[in-house]
Amino acid sequence: SALMSGVRLPSYLLQPEHVQINSVNFWYAPTACTTNTHYDSYHNLLLVVSGTKTVELCPPGTVQPSAFFSEHANHPLLLRPRELVSCQQSAKERILEQTRHSILSNTMVVSISAGEALYIPPGWWHRVESTSGCLAINVWFEPRWNHQKAVPSSILSTVNNQPTTDDASKVLNTMRKSRKYMLPFRLRELAREYFDEHFTDWALHKIAAEREKIQFRNFSPSCSELVLEKRPLDLFALCKRLLEAITCHYPHGGIQPILDLLHFFLYNVDLENSSHRRCAMKFFSDAFDLKENTERLVSSLLNLTPMACFIITHIWEKHAASTKVKEYADLSLNGATSNSEAEESFNKFFMDCGAKEESVRAYLAKGVYVFRCKAAKCLVVEDILMGATST
Numbered sequence: 001s002a003l004m005s006g007v008r009l010p011s012y013l014l015q016p017e018h019v020q021i022n023s024v025n026f027w028y029a030p031t032a033c034t035t036n037t038h039y040d041s042y043h044n045l046l047l048v049v050s051g052t053k054t055v056e057l058c059p060p061g062t063v064q065p066s067a068f069f070s071e072h073a074n075h076p077l078l079l080r081p082r083e084l085v086s087c088q089q090s091a092k093e094r095i096l097e098q099t100r101h102s103i104l105s106n107t108m109v110v111s112i113s114a115g116e117a118l119y120i121p122p123g124w125w126h127r128v129e130s131t132s133g134c135l136a137i138n139v140w141f142e143p144r145w146n147h148q149k150a151v152p153s154s155i156l157s158t159v160n161n162q163p164t165t166d167d168a169s170k171v172l173n174t175m176r177k178s179r180k181y182m183l184p185f186r187l188r189e190l191a192r193e194y195f196d197e198h199f200t201d202w203a204l205h206k207i208a209a210e211r212e213k214i215q216f217r218n219f220s221p222s223c224s225e226l227v228l229e230k231r232p233l234d235l236f237a238l239c240k241r242l243l244e245a246i247t248c249h250y251p252h253g254g255i256q257p258i259l260d261l262l263h264f265f266l267y268n269v270d271l272e273n274s275s276h277r278r279c280a281m282k283f284f285s286d287a288f289d290l291k292e293n294t295e296r297l298v299s300s301l302l303n304l305t306p307m308a309c310f311i312i313t314h315i316w317e318k319h320a321a322s323t324k325v326k327e328y329a330d331l332s333l334n335g336a337t338s339n340s341e342a343e344e345s346f347n348k349f350f351m352d353c354g355a356k357e358e359s360v361r362a363y364l365a366k367g368v369y370v371f372r373c374k375a376a377k378c379l380v381v382e383d384i385l386m387g388a389t390s391t
Helices: 089-106 153-161 166-177 179-216 221-227 235-249 256-267 274-289 291-301 306-334 341-351 354-385
Strands: 019-029 043-050 052-058 108-113 117-120 125-130 134-143
Touching (some): 052 117, 235 256, 235 274
Antiparallel strands (some): 052 125
């Protein structure tokens, strides 16, 4: 806010009845640097204060994006190796070749220096190179009168009503042609919004349904007595019995009994219950303290279902989110700094996996992605686009 007094924004951004500014960001490059190719969901005005920025611009549709429900939905699929794992090699090569050809055919390169600005429409792919010492400001905004326009009408009217150079005409024509590419972008934005609104409820419903089916499964005989117990279960008692089972009953067995019990335990964790989340976090901490069973426990983790992978990661994510407000309040009152309980526990969980730490991280991440893929198919493709009821 102290720097804003020295910033003069274009007049068309200073009309709150017409324009909503989402954020104003300052960017400083102490050394020459380059961003990854990505797109933004907002209209973007980039202003350079000192130094130079070189921007490679491509219209929407030029690059195949990551899945709309992923954490990196606004980045190219080719930059997300975990999302490419399920693709056939021929499909990867096809995506690479199509992307290379499309970028070569559609890329515009623009350099802006101190006192110059560049407008980047929402959904447009861009990669930015900054010179050493470059200082810039960008404004993410939305027109209030029509959130669907690819270009603010004030910019279009200026270009349309005044004589333009050949370069400006080319840019305007490219923007007009790109409108057909904006349709997939808009669809992705709406799908993402719908998915974010409904995913948690869908996931909890699926977990509850799976929990009810557990009693009808053919579990290994050694853990059948736990599965057939009367519900509702006491999760803390179950946690204690599970640890005893891992330690005492299966010291020389394979991983299947532990895997069965892990699934049974995880499907009974109420993700909305902070006590359940703490119980689950403590279970993994105590289980890994049993060093003689670490190898079998890690092997079991590497065979969990996608739903179980989601539950494990969501235990810590949900707990971190629910305690963040309290933690910030405590830090502001005490003037202290510390990692959150959930973050420390999550890092310890992976460190306890020893040499298999990266393998477990990758496996859980892939499992979560597969689970979210299924959710996207049910929520968006079947429920909305096809009109079918998800199952």
